Amino acid sequence: MSSGRVYTQMGLLGESLTQVLIPASAIIGIGFALLQWFLVSKVKVSTDSELNNGYKDRLIEDDLEEEEEGVESPDVVAAKCAEIQNAISVGATSFLYTEYRYLSIFMGAFGLLIFLFLGSVNGFSTKSEPCTYNTGSMCKPALANAFFSTVAFLLGALTSVLSGFLGMKIATYANARTTLEAKKGVGKAFITAFRSGTVMGFLLAASGLLVLFLSIHLFKLYYGDDWEGLYESITGYGLGGSSMALFGRVGGGIYTKAADVGADLVGKVERNIPEDDPRNPAVIADNVGDNVGDIAGMGSDLFGSYAESSCAALFVASISSFGISHDYTAMSYPLIISSMGIVVCLITTLFATDMFEIKNVTEIEPSLKRQLLISTVLMTAGIAMVTFFALPSEFTLFDFGTAKDVKNWHLFFCVSIGLWAGLVIGYTTEYYTSNAYSPVQDVADSCRTGAATNVIFGLALGYKSVIIPIFAIALAIYVSFSLAAMYGIAVAALGMLSTIATGLAIDAYGPISDNAGGIAEMAGMSHKIRERTDALDAAGNTTAAIGKASLPLVLQLGLLPLYRLPCLVPLAGIKAVDVLTPKVFIGLIVGAMLPYWFSAMTMKSVGSAALKMVEEVRRQFNTIPGLMEGTVKPDYATCVKISTDASLKEMIPPGALVMLTPLIAGTLFGVETLAGLLAGSLVSGVQVAISASNTGGAWDNAKKYIEAGASEHAKSLGPKGSDCHKAAVIGDTIGDPLKDTSGPSLNILIKLMAVESLVFAPFFAAHGGLLFKIL
Template sequence: MAVSLIVAELFLLATSSLSIIFGIINVVSVNTVDMEEIKASGGDFDENEGLVDENEDENEDRIDPRRRETVDQKKYELMLRLHSKIAAGANSFLFQEYAYMLVFIVVFGAIIGFLAETKLGEVWTVIAFVLGAVISIISGFLGMRIAVAANVRTTKECSISLSRGFVVAYKAGSVLGFCLVGLALLFLTLLIMIYRRVYLPDKESTENPEEYLMMFEKIAGYGLGGSSIALFGRVGGGIYTKAADVGADLAGKVVKGLPEDDVRNPGTIADNVGDNVGDIAGMGSDLFGSLAESSCAALVVSGTSEQLVLNTGAFYYPLCITGIGVVVCLITWVFATSQEACCKINRFSDVERVIKYQLVISTVLLIPALFAVAFFVLPPTFSFTGIDHEVTHIEVFVCSLCGLISGFLIGIVTEYYTSNEYRPVQELADSCKKGAAPNIIKGLALGYMSCVVPIFCLAITIYVSFTLAGMYGIAVAALGMLSNLCIALAIDGYGPIADNAGGIAEMCDLQLTRIRTDKLDAAGNTTAAIGKGFAIGSACLVSLALYGAFATRANLSVVNVLEPLQFAGLVVGAMLPYAFSAMTMRAVGTAAEAMIDEIARQDREGLIREGVEPDYARCIAISTESSLREMIAPGLLVIVSPIACGLLFGPKGVAGLLAGAIVSGIQMAISASNTGGAWDNAKKYIEANKLQPDILNERDEEGNTIVVRHGKGTETHKAAVVGDTVGDPLKDTSGPALNILIKLMAIISLVFASSF
């Protein structure tokens, strides 16, 4: 017996509200950190700290982690001043970006009302679109604000102890994770409840499955709104952060020889601002879109099953997966932040272990949880239009399990190819001894090779899910992969916060604190790569689920790629990710050139020297103006392509276009993200003095054997910085934005299918 309507709705309202409340609790916890505490810390020992550095490498920094760092009044005031500059820069960019978004929402909402509504004058899809866009904006903005508030507090806590710094950064990341998922789930549930009572007001319509299908097609606008905002967040934020990063790296580190995050570098504040607008707000809106789109795709397909929509709440099953995921993530979260839990930090290396355990624990706990949801929410058997066999609730559970396990495996493989603990990145670092060219060549090869295992994981998941439950199975697999999204977002949000905290520590000359923030940042870099693999894998399944929903709405039972129209669309679709990547890469290059010119101007005017504050505001303005200007063309490409193709060539042309874009875009996204991540960690491997020195068969004038070391400031390090700089737009702009390309094209095709 399937779950009743009222029970399903109460469960979803309860879990989504719980998620939001928990996020608010973490907001309060972060904001109540006492900043005045450090002014009284005169190098004391904390009796509650017993951290030990287990690394015996003589080149590794070995410090006493129990010692507090003295922060005098001057450094304390500088910390607060730098924090306020980062906050002001982030707010300035986001409010200007939101002005562009507001214009887009109004214009595109009018287009939806004219082309996508069943009757002229209806606004069902428009309302859903606007709601999805607004909630996506709010979610990203909340995450960004708490991240900005947390960066200086993480710096302060790290001046006292490593574990205290970790807890603050992770709690701040948790605000993004739990608030975003809670808001997305709550408002989608409310939208369905309201539409069911308004769009289907009479008893006759509520007993007609076709009416439910039409209602779910209108609600799909919610996913379109979320994904549209993600486009601007990922592209605009990505261009901003990488223009600042590349400009600051080349002009500051390579040309001027300044350390990373040096207070004399004018681009440093813009770089730190970019971490918040790109890696927090942009990433949040990206995964908000994935969650909303996969839920909407599953709802549309469920509208073709009488057993799921008539006199039952079983059609809420896709949302219940997210709801039970919130409960599991709450339980998992305790293991990372409770000193009594099994994930207590006792050594420096435990930071990365604790974060990884979050993914492992949540994955393990979700297996029985997903089974319970399938067993209690779905009927024992049901059928879909277009599938010649009955589907069981156990088969649907297997689909969600495939998505969950596939996402975990993709994350592990991504870590192997991008972490400097493993051979691929270590070999990449070694190639830097021969110069930048071998580093670039091997880095590209590494990215291409890293596609193999994730694609097989996705292929197996797609085959099993489609065989068992058709397109509904693929949508459920996508939701299974996203079921621990609260934890995944918390981990992803933690990384940029730790990075910002390290930047503030460096600019305030807090050397002990900087070592601790580097420990946090290093763990965040590794897990961020896992998060990117997770995001790309889910994007593939989400877009395929939307593809199935589009085929359902357009009445396409067969897509034959051997027909001329579909084949031509396939080839053109495969080209679009390349055109999109070219636009975003070029945009970063153009903006970075402007940043380099500005830093050079300030150098000529004597602003880059000790005791003089550079013009940070001008660099922030350059990044803001460039990113907002350059994001328009890639955005138009994504939005206009499926609509134009559909109006000119009909649903069959769009079917080919989407297939080509999905297949091509996924491969490019994986290779771009992993190549950039590997170059970044190869540079960090060299900076940590882990690359073995070369002992030459030659002697110097004094008769000593010549030893060539490869640490910071060497030619090897400069070659690694070049690779890292090239990889920055790959891993943080083009790669992540390709997720949006394939998802947004698919959801646009679904929403506008009736007009093709």
């Protein structure tokens, strides 16, 4: 291949400047997160143990509104808020410490497995043969690849754990502060909650980028110019991130939904008391669950998505003309996109916290949606800039032996279509899950005739909501592949993830607001304060659903390269995968079944834990005198223990299913069957994940639509405690494990199996298909 075909010119951004810009943007992101934390911490903290009943921190708000009749003094309310906040923080921290102790054993065992498997075979390339994809580089020994893949796995796992834990600490630090700020007005509470979410968003995005950048430079000390070997080993980083995310999502999801279901079924349906009434024994466990599931689990999940998609794009770039010519800047294009995303998200955040003021509850959801739109528009301009400066005007991509000439503006369109397709999917999701539109209002209206029709309408809505996202994904895949082959697909996913800091801020904002409402209820604050926090929470539900629905686009786009890599390794002697081949077809149908098997396991786990929770809550209401009258405190600790024990026990079988399936399929049946398995799980898993998340979100907001009674139609459905409202609560209860456990966890199932297959691809290529060989 002539050098003229490889390049017409080099990119304008030099290697030295690239090596400065990427870590600099990460450091700026971390600095901005710390600044936001400082602004949140300006809600004063003092240590008055007498007023605070032994707790270390007491939150005091200087400018509280005048007390309403029947509401306690500001000092007493603040002390109660601090007490409740402390209980939530202690419960969440205790659970995560216990969970991480279990996961540390898993990390060590699975890291050893990676080392032993990969240490027994050569990587994609060997010294006795040309490196894969004809890059011509000399490759490293098997033990070296095994060692560095294991190190990358452990780094990814630790970063994922840190992302989840820091997110939880930030959320529990901010929830009571948001409650107290709500006494000043909804605008003040919104800024506190959003700034707190921003701390998590920027810390995760910036630290993930920085650790990945430093890992690449550390590995380069050994690999030198062998970019293919380097990025082959760095894929372990994505595997580590998603492994921790799987257990975090499943364990945290079981925890929070067991408590939520128990609290709702007994408290709201049977006892007709408010959602976060302090008389409910499961209320503390419910609020703890918001932080360990919707914050810690979600943070690990999105970090895993970022790590995997980045690793996929970097690996494909290493086998292009960039790798041949050792163009560091062009190969770092995925990291440069993420760097630009941090800067764009920083500017976008200012629109929510400094440039526009929230004056009433109707402005909350538009403000959050405006964040998504502004970040998308600004990022499009940013992508154009970095594409022009980082990439040569023309270069060559190698798509598994086939050379494709590509221009830099092709990649601009690939990244942009992923970015905008994500926004389209997000707004489609909003239409199907927001109670401002007819789909959710129809679900609410169906509650007139009971829970059965509510369930029917909700399921139909979820299935229908899949249509537009799938067409958007299909279009993005077709255009990206046509312009830049598999690399185009990989960077399209990164386009979606480029604004991850803003997306995470919005996602974390929701549980913080939810906790703020719970604290307001438990502290006995006025109904007006609870209305403000409920408005914050309702807006967060819709925008969180937008993020959950957009994630499958990332999976489809960013992980498609991973599905081809294990199957077309030259060492396996496979040139193509034929669906009509029995080996492939059996993998296809088994893979399509896996999301249903996994969903069944996670939903049954929630059900089993919720069953114990319901029995305990009923027992306390029936046997503790004065509990319903509010003269005696319930036994919160027992309910917390039920959720903790159940989640730690029940997260193991689903996790084992996901982690072991690719190993068994690849070792016993070979890479062709594994290819079918991955394709089947992708096709069915995306549909199930989107419909589950949207069904659960619609049921949740249908309940809130009835409770708010903000329109004549909503008022006609009946007040809280009516038969219609109880039917809506039952639908919401059914939807809880769908939208917060099974749906999000399915995203991890798909990407984790893909990246695990890539990491173990050399072993499968050399020793896979043992059963067929024996037969």
